[in-house]
Amino acid sequence: MSGIAGIYKSGGRKLLGTMLSKIEHRGLSGRAMFFYGDSCSLGFAIHPDSSFFRDRRGCILVDGEVYGRNAGKISSEDLLSLFRERKNDFVKCINGEYAIAVYDAGSLMLVRDRLGVKPLYYSRCGDKIYFASEIKSLQAAAKEISSLPPGHFIGSECGLHRHWTAHYAAPLLSEPEKIMPLLRENLEKAVRKRLEGKSRVGIFLSGGIDSSIIAYLVKKNFGNVIFLSAGTRGSPDLKFSSMLAEYLKTPHFTIVYGRKDMEEILPGVIYSLESFDALLVRSSIPNFLVARLAKEKGIDTVFIGEGGDELFAGYDFLKNLKGRELQIKMTNLLLALYNTGFQRCDRIPSACGIEAKIPFFDTDFVRFALRISPALKTAANLQEKWILRKSFEGILPKEIVWRKKQKFSQGSGSYEMMEKAANTQISDKEFEKERIIDNSLTLRNKEELLYYRIFKKFFPSDSALRVIGRSIW
Known part of the structure; x- marks a missing residue:
């Protein structure tokens, strides 16, 4: 559990502070805000079970826990490196219950876990994107609110894409x-x-x-x-x-x-x-x-x-x-x-x-x-x-x-x-x-x-x- 919120291609330190204040209950260890000029503002209600990592190029916020193909937990720093290496395909290398916001080199990507265990909402108006963990956080920022569907991602450079579909593997177990x-x-x-x-x-x-x-x-x-x-x-x-x-x-x-x-x-x-x-x-x-x-x-x-x-x-x-x-x-x-x-x-x-x-x-x-x-x-x-x-x-x-x-x-x-x-x-x-x-x-x-x-x-x-x-x- 943690709270994530952000504004892409629109300034507003005060607005981000207001958005984050609505979801501070999702963090036990305070909050953090990161600003990348007028390009992106990111907020995080910090919880020990979730994580974030930032450097000069970008930042990743993770609500929940992310695991790799070997079932080991992936740190936010390694997750950002994986994103930089694989771009949109990085979601094929992970599982878990998570909502992720990653800003890197001027672009934004939002990802929701396969079943939608963790929440993530967004509003897109032209090239501007507002997002947050809960509806109440977005009310002050956006008129049109959408829920990021489970098993999907959306980015500033792309539209809405599905990264996972539920299916029954054959043959079925019957004994x-x-x-x-x-x-x-x-x-x-x-x-x-x-x-x-x-x-x-x-x-x-x-x-x-x-x-x-x-x-x-x-x-x-x-x-x-x-x-x-x-x-x-x-x-x-x-x-x-x-x-x-x-x-x-x-x-x-x-x-x-x-x-x-x-x-x-x-x-x-x-x-x-x-x-x-x-x-x-x-x-x-x-x-x-x-x-x-x-x-x-x-x-x-x-x-x-x-x-x-x-x-x-x-x-x-x-x-x-x-x-x-x-x-x-x-x-x-x-x-x-x-x-x-x-x-x-x-x-x-x-x-x-x-x-x-x-x-x-x-x-x-x-x-x-x-x-x-x-x-x-x-x-x-x-x-x-x-x-x-x-x-x-x-x-x-x-x-x-x-x-x-x-x-x-x-x-x-x-x-x-x-x-x-x-x-x-x-x-x-x-x-x-x-x-x-x-x-x-x-x-x-x-x-x-x-x-x-x-x-x-x-x-x-x-x-x-x-x-x-x-x-x-």
């Missing part, structure tokens, strides 16, 4: 007994890679299969860990997360919240999240509470179990799909995360000064997961994410391994409370009058209208609306 040990091995490697250099970490634990697997693997490979959970009184998440904490003999901190707590933090959640999407906002509320709890406990790095649903077909609406049709649908879900699920995983911890790690989306693990036959992930006669669950049967408590999937907002208990809050505050007449925003945007229920009203106070620009993702219901 469970061979797949299961490989699945555990590959996911554990992804966890270990993200533990390097850490002294203490936390786990956002819901007690579902995905976060429980990550909690187990972190605990197995790293001693100094705590579990963090949130839910309403009596919610399933608190029950199952407590079960796992006791099973793994790990310190477990919980926060029990009610409707009043949710309503109090709602404006802050929406401002941090930069969205009004109902599913995204309601699931971000418990995430925000847990992130705040992590900060109180002195944690600056957390592991999140996001990813199992998209990689292993965890959604009910996938059950009746088969073969190629299922593969295509799952790939589309994966590529849609950059402005939905990833936005929550990035913005909410970042707002509290916390770096989030998401091992399921490790490049090598994603490649492995896409090779597994869809028939082993979901089917009419199988519980969703079957092969993932089966791989940890006998390792985790069976009640957790075979726990029926619930949306995070349902498991934590926030769903019904926010629905009731919206129904209390918004009449049927108001909803019918306000639900159609324009030809391309219709709000889906009163809850979403409640969130939209708050969102517009923070983000009045119509341009901001065009980069908001919508969750699939």
Whole structure:
């Protein structure tokens, strides 16, 4: 986690300072600004897990972590050298979760990782380019805001280019007994890679299969860990997360919240999240509470179990799909995360000064997961994410391994409370009058209208609306 911002072919020290001030929460070690005459101004909210390097010719800013072909982490200095050697093709030599801005010899290039785990927005007007990690940073600088798509780069000397496409490698893996040990091995490697250099970490634990697997693997490979959970009184998440904490003999901190707590933090959640999407906002509320709890406990790095649903077909609406049709649908879900699920995983911890790690989306693990036959992930006669669950049967408590999937907002208990809050505050007449925003945007229920009203106070620009993702219901 860090924050990057910049202005190309337009002066403005004061403007860059304003842009950077909006994302200072993304850094723990202050900020830096670099100026190259009237050609380029660059700002960086500094975090220990990210890096920058500059010399007289240019500068590179990296939000996230970049790895080379040998899986070793690449320093920002080496990355700048690689760019100078390979130019645009340098992206073919790297992987990881990153957003990169590189200025060199008078030109600018912006790059986003393959799946869009790290955010990056830009605005282009003629030869001028403004860019930043979050929408709020660009509002003072640009009228038209775009999200750099995942797996793409854009440069001052070129247009928008794709550098990666998701695909299923043939032949597919279809033998469970061979797949299961490989699945555990590959996911554990992804966890270990993200533990390097850490002294203490936390786990956002819901007690579902995905976060429980990550909690187990972190605990197995790293001693100094705590579990963090949130839910309403009596919610399933608190029950199952407590079960796992006791099973793994790990310190477990919980926060029990009610409707009043949710309503109090709602404006802050929406401002941090930069969205009004109902599913995204309601699931971000418990995430925000847990992130705040992590900060109180002195944690600056957390592991999140996001990813199992998209990689292993965890959604009910996938059950009746088969073969190629299922593969295509799952790939589309994966590529849609950059402005939905990833936005929550990035913005909410970042707002509290916390770096989030998401091992399921490790490049090598994603490649492995896409090779597994869809028939082993979901089917009419199988519980969703079957092969993932089966791989940890006998390792985790069976009640957790075979726990029926619930949306995070349902498991934590926030769903019904926010629905009731919206129904209390918004009449049927108001909803019918306000639900159609324009030809391309219709709000889906009163809850979403409640969130939209708050969102517009923070983000009045119509341009901001065009980069908001919508969750699939």
